[in-house]
Amino acid sequence: MAQQHRTLILGLGNPILGDDGVGIAIAREIKKRRPADPATDVIEASLAGRFLLDLITGYQTVIVADAIMTDEKAEAGTVYELSVDDLGAVVNPYASHALDLRTTVELGRKLGYDMPQMIRIYAVEIKENTVFREGLSPEIEVTVLPVAQKIMQDLGKSVIRDQ
Amino acid sequence: MGNKITINPVTRLEGHGKIEVFLNDKGDVEDAYFQVTELRGFERFCIGRPAEEMPRIVPNICGVCPTPHNMASTKALDLIYGVAPTPTAKLVRRLQYAANFIEDHYIHFFFLGGPDFVVGPNASPATRNILGVIDKVGLDIAKKVIDVRARTRDIIRLIASKPPHPEGGLPGGVPRGIKEEERKTIIETADFSVEFAQFALKLFKDAVLGNKTYLDLILSEPYNLKTYYMGLVDDYNKQNYYEGMLRVVDPNGKEVAFFHPRDYTEYIGEWVEPWTYIRLTHLRKLGWKGLIEGNDTSLYRVGPLARYNVADGMATPLAQKEYEYMVSVLGKPAHHTLAYHWARLIEALQAAEDMQKIANDPLLTSKDIRNMNFQFTGKGIGCVEACRGTLIHHYETDDKGMITKVNLIVATQHNAAPISLSVKKAAQAFIKGGEVKEGMLNMAEMAFRAYDPCLGCATHNLPGTMPLVVNIRNHQGRVLETLTRDA
Numbered sequence: 235m236a237q238q239h240r241t242l243i244l245g246l247g248n249p250i251l252g253d254d255g256v257g258i259a260i261a262r263e264i265k266k267r268r269p270a271d272p273a274t275d276v277i278e279a280s281l282a283g284r285f286l287l288d289l290i291t292g293y294q295t296v297i298v299a300d301a302i303m304t305d306e307k308a309e310a311g312t313v314y315e316l317s318v319d320d321l322g323a324v325v326n327p328y329a330s331h332a333l334d335l336r337t338t339v340e341l342g343r344k345l346g347y348d349m350p351q352m353i354r355i356y357a358v359e360i361k362e363n364t365v366f367r368e369g370l371s372p373e374i375e376v377t378v379l380p381v382a383q384k385i386m387q388d389l390g391k392s393v394i395r396d397q
Numbered sequence: 398m399g400n401k402i403t404i405n406p407v408t409r410l411e412g413h414g415k416i417e418v419f420l421n422d423k424g425d426v427e428d429a430y431f432q433v434t435e436l437r438g439f440e441r442f443c444i445g446r447p448a449e450e451m452p453r454i455v456p457n458i459c460g461v462c463p464t465p466h467n468m469a470s471t472k473a474l475d476l477i478y479g480v481a482p483t484p485t486a487k488l489v490r491r492l493q494y495a496a497n498f499i500e501d502h503y504i505h506f507f508f509l510g511g512p513d514f515v516v517g518p519n520a521s522p523a524t525r526n527i528l529g530v531i532d533k534v535g536l537d538i539a540k541k542v543i544d545v546r547a548r549t550r551d552i553i554r555l556i557a558s559k560p561p562h563p564e565g566g567l568p569g570g571v572p573r574g575i576k577e578e579e580r581k582t583i584i585e586t587a588d589f590s591v592e593f594a595q596f597a598l599k600l601f602k603d604a605v606l607g608n609k610t611y612l613d614l615i616l617s618e619p620y621n622l623k624t625y626y627m628g629l630v631d632d633y634n635k636q637n638y639y640e641g642m643l644r645v646v647d648p649n650g651k652e653v654a655f656f657h658p659r660d661y662t663e664y665i666g667e668w669v670e671p672w673t674y675i676r677l678t679h680l681r682k683l684g685w686k687g688l689i690e691g692n693d694t695s696l697y698r699v700g701p702l703a704r705y706n707v708a709d710g711m712a713t714p715l716a717q718k719e720y721e722y723m724v725s726v727l728g729k730p731a732h733h734t735l736a737y738h739w740a741r742l743i744e745a746l747q748a749a750e751d752m753q754k755i756a757n758d759p760l761l762t763s764k765d766i767r768n769m770n771f772q773f774t775g776k777g778i779g780c781v782e783a784c785r786g787t788l789i790h791h792y793e794t795d796d797k798g799m800i801t802k803v804n805l806i807v808a809t810q811h812n813a814a815p816i817s818l819s820v821k822k823a824a825q826a827f828i829k830g831g832e833v834k835e836g837m838l839n840m841a842e843m844a845f846r847a848y849d850p851c852l853g854c855a856t857h858n859l860p861g862t863m864p865l866v867v868n869i870r871n872h873q874g875r876v877l878e879t880l881t882r883d884a
Contacts, residue, residue: 250457288547337527345531364437366438366441
């Protein structure tokens with residue numbers, strides 16, 4: 235049960251839209267390499283908006299891994315460390331698809347839910363996510379292990395074994 | 398070429414929509430086009446895979462409405478295997494589907510429609526959001542919204558393992574039945590859902606219909622669009638979200654088509670325009686007539702307002718009373734785009750009442766949940782009413798059951814051309830002589846929200862906020878001014 239754990243590692247993305255699935259790949263990498271740890275859950279989710287509320291409630295710390303597209307000049311594979319505050323202000327989205335993480339978190343707080351005290355986001359710059367395919371591009375694939383390692387270091391659990 | 402105004406999210410994650418507004422030489426609105434990013438290669442991705450994988454693949458198409466994709470896919474699988482679900486399996490599926498309708502519709506009304514109507518269309522953007530709705534309706538009510546969706550999602554989880562991305566979907570049945578000891582909780586959820594649906598409708602009547610300004614907005618010409626309508630109806634022409642025949646009515650409310658979803662290609666045409674990747678649907682027998690409304694159009698709408706217009710009524714008693722009241726206020730057909738919100742709440746009540754009925758059905762807990770008397774056909778067309786409108790999944794396979802053809806028609810595809818027209822009408826009210834009046838963004842966004850279009854369905858959440866941007870361009874395409882909204 236979520237409430238019994240303190241930390242959630244949340245890999246987001248769509249694994250059948252190529253590089254969109256990098257967050258999922260990072261979560262899988264962590265799952266594969268970390269020893270059993272009852273204090274940490276690793277979840278993959280192809281979700282948006284409101285669905286995240288169900289996932290993050292009850293955790294003290296949440297680390298999100300996801301893909302991001304910032305602007306055309308950004309280099310594929312660039313990794314950003316973000317906080318929820320970096321995601322801007324609460325919005326009134328124009329469609330269900332536009333309900334963002336920041337608004338979801340504020341909603342949970344407003345409702346008095348047990349929201350995470352700390353949310354850290356690792357976002358990997360991607361260039362393409364409109365073609366249905368499995369697997370990551372080489373320049374994105376190489377980011378998976380380092381980000382997974384960084385996340386585990388963040389947790390003070392540098393237990394990832396070398397391949 | 399006239400001037401062009403672009404309304405485009407700064408970032409596109411989990412929302413790829415863009416509106417292009419073209420002005421004529423006088424600076425008045427000539428056309429508006431709703432565009433979404435194309436997701437390519439889905440058919441190629443599916444070809445060669447076993448058909449039974451489809452109900453597990455298709456929920457990934459959309460991070461917001463995966464259950465309807467799962468259900469349409471499962472129904473297509475029934476037909477490929479030539480098998481009907483057992484009565485109990487059908488009840489379980491309908492239970493799952495009703496739960497999905499309740500959850501999705503409330504989220505839409507309170508999170509999206511609520512800020513416009515409960516807080517108010519002219520309120521500051523800083524308060525015109527879900528947090529503002531909570532301040533207005535009170536924390537207890539807000540918690541009930543969250544509670545009702547948590548409970549309904551528990552039902553989906555019970556049946557389909559994961560509520561966001563259901564894992565169930567077997568030809569002729571369901572992977573898991575309902576145990577007798579689980580019935581009590583389901584009944585409690587159904588009762589709670591009915592009670593809450595009635596509350597939500599009362600709130601709508603008090604806060605929206607009771608406010609002349611809001612009612613005038615609903616009835617106003619910019620939000621009035623005369624089209625055809627399409628949706629599923631049952632044997633009595635009442636609303637049905639899981640199955641039935643597709644009924645089409647014209648802009649005057651007269652039935653012009655009534656057909657089985659398997660015959661959709663005879664009635665629904667798909668048209669390609671250079672300004673959008675979406676294959677625009679229209680009534681095939683009328684032919685493509687472009688982006689026009691009125692009696693000469695061949696465009697139709699789907700979703701809650703369309704279902705209100707095509708059905709002779711609701712299938713459950715309390716929802717029927719609410720439907721009758723809506724008819725007494727708006728008449729039929731109702732072309733008021735903002736009335737999508739009202740129709741949506743009435744549908745949530747029907748779904749809740751339906752859940753109540755299913756929850757109390759003795760057959761629900763039978764162990765007869767799978768019919769495996771397969772008569773393989775190699776072709777299946779599954780159709781459901783998704784919350785946002787008619788959803789069709791069409792698959793064909795080789796003799797080994799491997800996918801050879803896939804065609805999907807989703808709600809936003811049906812509505813794409815009408816959305817363009819709705820935005821055009823809203824823009825016309827706010828752009829005159831090249832001058833963009835304040836409130837243009839509000840008007841366009843409100844039209845958007847009524848339809849709640851699915852925008853490409855990638856599943857990102859980052860970077861987060863997606864303010865809309867208006868680029869005002871001169872006739873040479875140069876940006877004269879950029880308007881953006883910060884919350």
